[in-house]
Amino acid sequence: MSLSMTLLTIAFFFYLVATVLYAVSVTGRKWRNKEGRITGNNWGLFGYITAIGGLVFALGYFVTRWITVGFAPVSNMFEYLTFFGITLSLAFVIIYGIYRSNVLGVVTLPVVMLMIGYATVFVTEYQPRQPALQTYWLEVHVLTTGLAQGILAVSFGAGVIYLLRTIDLKGKKITKRTFGVEFIMYTFMTLFAFIVLTNAFNAFGYEAQFAYVNEFEEPAEIIYDLPPIFGPNEGELLSSDRMEPWFEMPDWIDSDSLNTTAWAFGSGLVLFGAIRLITRRRIGTLLQPFVKRVNPDLMDEISYRAIAIGFPLFALGGLVFAMIWAQIAWTRFWGWDPKEVWALITFLFYAAYLHLRLNRSWQGEPSAWLAVVGFAIIMINLIFVNLVIAGLHSYA
Amino acid sequence: MNKKCECGRVNPYGTEVCGSCGKPLADPDSNRLLNMRYEGAARRSQTYSTSIIDKIWNFFSSVKVGIGIIIVTLIASSLGTIFPQEMFIPPGETPEVHYAEEYGALGQVYYAFGLHNMYGSWWYMLLIAALGVSIIIASIDRFFPLYKALKSQRVTRHKSFMKRQRIFGTSRVEDVDHTFEAAQDLLKKKRYNIREENGHILAEKNRWARWGPYVNHIGLIIFLIGASLRFFPGMYVDENMWVREGETEVVPGTSGDYYVENQGFTYEEFDEDDEIFADGMEASAALQFEETFRTDAVLYTPEGPLGVDQELEEVDRHPIEVNDAFHFDDYALYQVDYKLDELKELSFEVEDTETDEVVGSFTVDLNEPDDTYALDNGEDVRIHSYFSNFYMNDEGVPTTENDVPDNPAFIFEMVNPDTEALEHTFLGIQANYNVSPDQEENRYEFALDGLDTNDVTGLTVRKDNTLPYLIAGGAVFLIGLIQGSYWPHRRIWLQRNDGEVWLAAHTNKHWVSLKKDIDAITKETGITAPRDQIDDEYEKGEDKDNS
Structure with a gap:
């Protein structure tokens, strides 16, 4: 393993330990100081130090990889998702410095780990950059935007805590709010299950090769990295000892992507269902012990503050720098490329958020839901637009 | 009809909170928290609503309407990314056919609603224009009253102004002068500007952050105007x-x-x-x-x-x-x-079938072909027709798609020296036919001998020429955005009333951080911690729910 990947692995474990320390700090007993007064405990401080340690190792990964490839490692899906995870941890470290909220670590650091874990699903080897990316504008534009998105993601973390803290999840009745919280939990489960699955099959070198007929009615070959539930059009299994597909797909469906998606959401559902069946409670209630002592107003303010800091940065990196570079590389500052449009949508959404907050009735829970939606929009732009919608930003 | 406040200030009609002493004018006897947005100053949109102009003004000055326009723009923009826009589909394809073939029924709907060319459509432009109008009117409606109110605010505030602030508390201290001095020093250290009047204190910081939204709105307007300049000729x-x-x-x-x-x-x-x-x-x-x-x-x-x-x-x-x-x-x-x-030159060899000898060769520049080429035996080859990008049209007539030599084809013409008959040969990529008018055997045969290519950039x-305006607009926008986002406007009022110290505070955002400033004062001085009266209202609300 290269030095940079070793550093990233170490960083990952630091984040893991920091999460545990923060979890202990919010659930554990309070300590007494020498005079016998209850002063809380120091686990949060240990968590903070460990999180900073993780950040240092993660930055070590970033710098060593940068030196090796000769440009900022943010030019494909693995590199960008990892960078997003790092900026989120950086944003957490900054905002923790302002508000000292331990519970924020319990929620944001797992998101950091999920982000880095998800990154490893993509090609992790060094890849050269295409001509359009061979300029310092790659660093200027992507580093700023990534930092902004990391900060905006903190508002999501604080928003989730707000919702867990204030919404009654114990009742039997399913409401829009309980459904919403459980849906967020299900999304996390899906991401987690998918990362574990792909890495597990990858570790055992699973491959199933098919000969099939593609959409141009020409014979072609395809390799599945996950067991084929949905097989390709007129597919013929070439690998031995692999299961036959359950369903054969017509030629106009990208069967491999469908198969991967089905595995992700299916395994998420299995995991989610299993936990619900065993505990006989909503997943959200399992997290509520961590948040019961949280001051909702504080979470509301952290969530808002993160957006107030992140929004101008996003406008700078995701729109202004993006436009300058687009003018230099693609001859026009704006071209309605899907990625550009979704950056505009992200911008408009947070602009709407900031204006809605002028009205006091939108503060608190409505703001928390909005912070969740904002993060969803960022993730749509990051994953869906890159992988599904064809455009100039479709790399990896 | 302007109203004169008891402090002597004449407030314009519609004022809810006196711009000078802060006395509540709208509902003076209530004890509900004061609505501090825009300092309770008279806004045109809140004051007049009779004429048509009033109604238009009031419509566009509403933040709710502005947010509505933002949300509609946002949703519309996302719809346009479901399938590629018309400008991204392969050149030469008919959109109507392309969307139907590529994306089926949904593609047809997409095309029928004009979403394939959305961002240039009249209604999308209209949305952006409405957004611009909303930004201008909403800003004017708020900026001037807010500016005047903050400019004319006095240090001494009306008692009911103090009581009806979100953060308010009274405390008895041993030495009022000493307490005020200590508090003042602390606030100075926290970079508050201190003003004194009649022994009262107003500590204020970052008032200029309040202009941030208006500055960034000006930037946006410059940007939008710059973008619309593109439609002027020569730009x-x-x-x-x-x-x-x-x-x-x-x-x-x-x-x-x-x-x-x-x-x-x-x-x-x-x-x-x-x-x-x-x-x-x-x-x-x-x-x-x-x-x-x-x-x-x-x-x-x-x-x-x-x-x-x-x-x-x-x-x-x-x-x-x-x-x-x-x-x-x-x-x-x-x-x-x-x-x-790309093909640049094709070379041909000509053979005389009577002698089986090569009688000459020639090279055709596909971008600038000559009319005739001389052979070694003294005969000429004439180019009868040249199809740079050959295809057979629906009537079976050979023709060319364009003048790019991607699939060049020729009809060469020679004269048979014995019979004086015209001989025609059709020659293309993997095609070589006798197409002579008399349909006799040709004496001369053509063969492709070589080719040369070049690259095309x-x-x-x-x-x-709109870029300077866009750069200016973008820069002003960012400055305003940072100005308004990174600094909160905080005010703390300290008053001495009948031997008591009254403390009230207001900020436009981040109340927890404001409370930290106040905690520092209460820790260091004899002033007791004020209450957050929103919490009081919240608790009252909860009691009601429980009962």
């Missing part, structure tokens, strides 16, 4: 050109003022065995990894009067690459595309 040029290696072409969009020569095109791919990148390239689904493409360009301008004497004079030269355009005058030439190995010509 914007967007042209494409293809230049073959060794050729000089007039630069479109420059009214013939400039010519560009392609002195050579370079194309490089990354080495498959690259020490660092080999594994990554193998792991990727991509088939090739471009490293560079570059045009060595020379720019000319015509000298002398139009006509045969006119000559091209070199102005400048520049290797054009992606991210490194060729700038001249107001224009820029960008490297955007290329076509490698695709350039975009751009002129955009």
Whole structure:
């Protein structure tokens, strides 16, 4: 393993330990100081130090990889998702410095780990950059935007805590709010299950090769990295000892992507269902012990503050720098490329958020839901637009 | 009808909170928290609503309406990304057919609703325009009253103003003077500006942050105006050109003022065995990894009067690459595309079937073919027809799609020296037919002997005189955004009333942080911690729910 990947692995474990320390700090007993007064405990401080340690190792990964490839490692899906995870941890470290909220670590650091874990699903080897990316504008534009998105993601973390803290999840009745919280939990489960699955099959070198007929009615070959539930059009299994597909797909469906998606959401559902069946409670209630002592107003303010800091940065990196570079590389500052449009949508959404907050009735829970939606929009732009919608930003 | 407050200030009609002493004018006897938005100053939109102009003004000045426009724009924008926009579909395809074939029924709906060309549609433009109007009116409606109110605020505030602040508390201290001094020092350390009047204190910081939203709105308006300037003639040029290696072409969009020569095109791919990148390239689904493409360009301008004497004079030269355009005058030439190995020349051999001897060969420049070519035996080959990009049309007549030699085909004409009969031969890629008018055997046979290719560079010509306005608008926008976002406007009032210290505080955002400032005061002085009266209201609300 290269030095940079070793550093990233170490960083990952630091984040893991920091999460545990923060979890202990919010659930554990309070300590007494020498005079016998209850002063809380120091686990949060240990968590903070460990999180900073993780950040240092993660930055070590970033710098060593940068030196090796000769440009900022943010030019494909693995590199960008990892960078997003790092900026989120950086944003957490900054905002923790302002508000000292331990519970924020319990929620944001797992998101950091999920982000880095998800990154490893993509090609992790060094890849050269295409001509359009061979300029310092790659660093200027992507580093700023990534930092902004990391900060905006903190508002999501604080928003989730707000919702867990204030919404009654114990009742039997399913409401829009309980459904919403459980849906967020299900999304996390899906991401987690998918990362574990792909890495597990990858570790055992699973491959199933098919000969099939593609959409141009020409014979072609395809390799599945996950067991084929949905097989390709007129597919013929070439690998031995692999299961036959359950369903054969017509030629106009990208069967491999469908198969991967089905595995992700299916395994998420299995995991989610299993936990619900065993505990006989909503997943959200399992997290509520961590948040019961949280001051909702504080979470509301952290969530808002993160957006107030992140929004101008996003406008700078995701729109202004993006436009300058687009003018230099693609001859026009704006071209309605899907990625550009979704950056505009992200911008408009947070602009709407900031204006809605002028009205006091939108503060608190409505703001928390909005912070969740904002993060969803960022993730749509990051994953869906890159992988599904064809455009100039479709790399990896 | 203006109202005179008891403090002596004359407030304009519609004022809810006196601009000077802060006395509540709208509902003076209530003890509900004061609505501090825009300092309770009279806003036109809240005051008049009779005439049509009032109604339009009130509509666009509403933040709710503004948010509505933002949300509609947001949703509309996202709809346009479901399928590619018309400008991204393969050139030459009919949109109506393309969307139906490629995306089925949904594609047809997409096309029918005009979503395939959405961002240039009249209603999308109208949305943006409405957003602009809303920004202007909402800003004017708020900025001037807010500015006046903050400018004229007095240190001494009315008692009920103090009581009806969100953060308010009274405390008895041993030595009021001493307490005030200590508090003042602390607040100074926290970089508050202190004003004193009648022994009362107003500590205020970052008032200028309140102008941030208006500054960024001005920036947005400049940006939108700049963007609309594109539709004025002469502001914007967007042209494409293809230049073959060794050729000089007039630069479109420059009214013939400039010519560009392609002195050579370079194309490089990354080495498959690259020490660092080999594994990554193998792991990727991509088939090739471009490293560079570059045009060595020379720019000319015509000298002398139009006509045969006119000559091209070199102005400048520049290797054009992606991210490194060729700038001249107001224009820029960008490297955007290329076509490698386009056919340039075809060579043919002619054989006399009577003697079975090669009687000559000739080479046709596919971009500038000659009319006739002389053979070694003294005979001439005439080009009867040339199809640079050959296909058979629906009536079975040979024709050409365009003048790009992608699929060249010829009808060569020779005269049989014995019979004087015309001989026609059709020759194309993998095609060689006798098409003589008399349908007799041809004496001369043609064969393809060789070919030569060259690279063609695709350039975009751009002129955009709107950029300075956009840069100015963007810069002002960002400055305003940062000004309004990174500094909160905080005010703390300290009053001495009947031996008590009254403390009230207000901020436009981040109340927890404001409370930290106040905690510092209460810790260091005898002042007791004030209450957050929102919490009180919240608790009252909860009691009601429980009962």
